[in-house]
Amino acid sequence: MTKLSVNINKIATLRNARGGNVPDLLKVATDIQKFGGQGITIHPRPDERHIRYQDARDLKSIVYTEYNIEGNPQHNFIDLVLECKPTQVTLVPDAIGAITSSAGWDTIKNQDYLAEVIQEFQRNGIRTSIFVDPVLEMIEGAKKTGTERIELYTEAFAHQYDLGNKNGIDPYVKAAELANELGLGINAGHDLSLDNIQFFKQNIPGLLEVSIGHALIAEALYLGLDNVVNMYLNKLK
Numbered sequence: 001m002t003k004l005s006v007n008i009n010k011i012a013t014l015r016n017a018r019g020g021n022v023p024d025l026l027k028v029a030t031d032i033q034k035f036g037g038q039g040i041t042i043h044p045r046p047d048e049r050h051i052r053y054q055d056a057r058d059l060k061s062i063v064y065t066e067y068n069i070e071g072n073p074q075h076n077f078i079d080l081v082l083e084c085k086p087t088q089v090t091l092v093p094d095a096i097g098a099i100t101s102s103a104g105w106d107t108i109k110n111q112d113y114l115a116e117v118i119q120e121f122q123r124n125g126i127r128t129s130i131f132v133d134p135v136l137e138m139i140e141g142a143k144k145t146g147t148e149r150i151e152l153y154t155e156a157f158a159h160q161y162d163l164g165n166k167n168g169i170d171p172y173v174k175a176a177e178l179a180n181e182l183g184l185g186i187n188a189g190h191d192l193s194l195d196n197i198q199f200f201k202q203n204i205p206g207l208l209e210v211s212i213g214h215a216l217i218a219e220a221l222y223l224g225l226d227n228v229v230n231m232y233l234n235k236l237k
């Protein structure tokens with residue numbers, strides 16, 4: 001079974017736009033789980049432009065499914081994760097100020113660094129995953145860091161799928177086969193959507209978890225619009 005972990009960064013983006021508490025991030029996280037979501041993902045960034053560090057702390061008592069915190073393991077991030085003790089930490093090599101994640105780790109160049117950080121999280125009972133491109137050398141390097149899981153960076157697949165090129169899945173299938181052989185658990189995320197998720201799932205052996213945010217929140221808005229516009233019209237009769 002593949003678990004769906006819903007990334008709620010975009011809920012925080014919307015809330016922060018007005019400075020108040022609408023939409024209420026904690027209520028959204030509660031409801032996503034009530035609706036069947038099997039995990040909550042957040043990706044606090046150093047500028048706290050969407051998820052704030054305090055949100056990560058507040059979610060600790062709300063998330064009873066899988067709690068996944070993603071980010072670049074700088075000192076503040078490491079301290080936050082050790083304080084929140086989520087189910088899983090996903091390490092992502094983001095540049096400060098990056099609009100969104102745009103590459104996986106070079107698991108060969110950063111092997112010692114990753115191994116050290118991963119050990120620290122594992123000593124604290126937190127499962128680790130590292131964000132990687134579907135490149136075989138990077139999967140082999142990931143294994144050597146001691147991580148339990150990898151998260152396949154799916155932007156390239158999603159882009160090719162949008163263009164009608166289903167062969168974009170090929171490197172992901174090879175990466176997943178190798179990860180399975182090496183005993184690495186497989187997560188995936190970035191730009192997955194209602195359009196592409198079923199094809200991805202059907203082709204990736206042993207896919208344990210997907211984290212989906214941007215498209216899912218946009219789809220939820222769109223699929224709810226008809227309903228809400230009509231609720232307003234009823235009140236204005």
Ligand SMILES: CC(=O)[C@@H](O)[C@H](O)COP(=O)(O)O
Pocket residue numbers: 007009010043045070092099100101131189190213
């Ligand atoms: C690692 C990954 O692909 C997602 O966590 C993504 O980076 C979400 O972050 P933003 O919501 O800031 O784009």
Ligand SMILES: NCC(=O)COP(=O)(O)O
Pocket residue numbers: 007041043070151188189190191192211212213214215216
């Ligand atoms: N790890 C990927 C994630 O959490 C969500 O990415 P996206 O769906 O917002 O592109």
